[in-house]
Amino acid sequence: MNYKFTLGDWSGTHEDGLTGPGIVGGNRQVIVNSDTTIHWVWYNNNPPSPFTASSKVPSLTFRTNIGQAIANNGWKDGDLLLVKWGYGRTADKVYVDTLTAGVGGDYQKDNCN
Numbered sequence: 001m002n003y004k005f006t007l008g009d010w011s012g013t014h015e016d017g018l019t020g021p022g023i024v025g026g027n028r029q030v031i032v033n034s035d036t037t038i039h040w041v042w043y044n045n046n047p048p049s050p051f052t053a054s055s056k057v058p059s060l061t062f063r064t065n066i067g068q069a070i071a072n073n074g075w076k077d078g079d080l081l082l083v084k085w086g087y088g089r090t091a092d093k094v095y096v097d098t099l100t101a102g103v104g105g106d107y108q109k110d111n112c113n
Contacts, residue, residue, distance in 0.1 A: 002027040005043050015044045053092035060085075062099060063108045081107050 004027050007013040018026050030038055042048075062083045069075040081099040085091065099107035 001032055002029050004028055007043075018045060020045065051089045053089075061108065061110050062097070063106070064099065065106050083109060 002024065004015045004018070006015070015028075016026070018028065022029055028041070030036070062085075064081070066075050066081070081101075082096055083099060084094055084096050086094040097109045099109045101107055
């Protein structure tokens with residue numbers, strides 16, 4: 001079976017120029033004789049860049065609407081909505097921010113860090 005990955009659609013966002021073991025004609029290839037799980041691979045065979053810790057985040061916004069929780073009496077005035085981020089080495093530490101109540105159940109926190 002030949003296959004390749006794409007990002008969203010086929011307008012030039014597919015893997016291109018693949019070479020190496022298991023590659024035939026620019027496509028990934030796997031022989032399937034029975035129920036098989038295909039081993040994971042990096043998109044275009046390019047692993048992600050190593051993480052470099054930085055406490056500077058250009059722009060990060062968390063936003064949610066708790067209207068359904070309010071409607072089901074699962075939320076009352078004074079309840080806090082916290083967001084924790086920075087897990088999996090995506091930041092130099094795990095951050096905790098409090099989302100601010102807005103109108104109609106909208107909570108938001110801008111420029112987190």
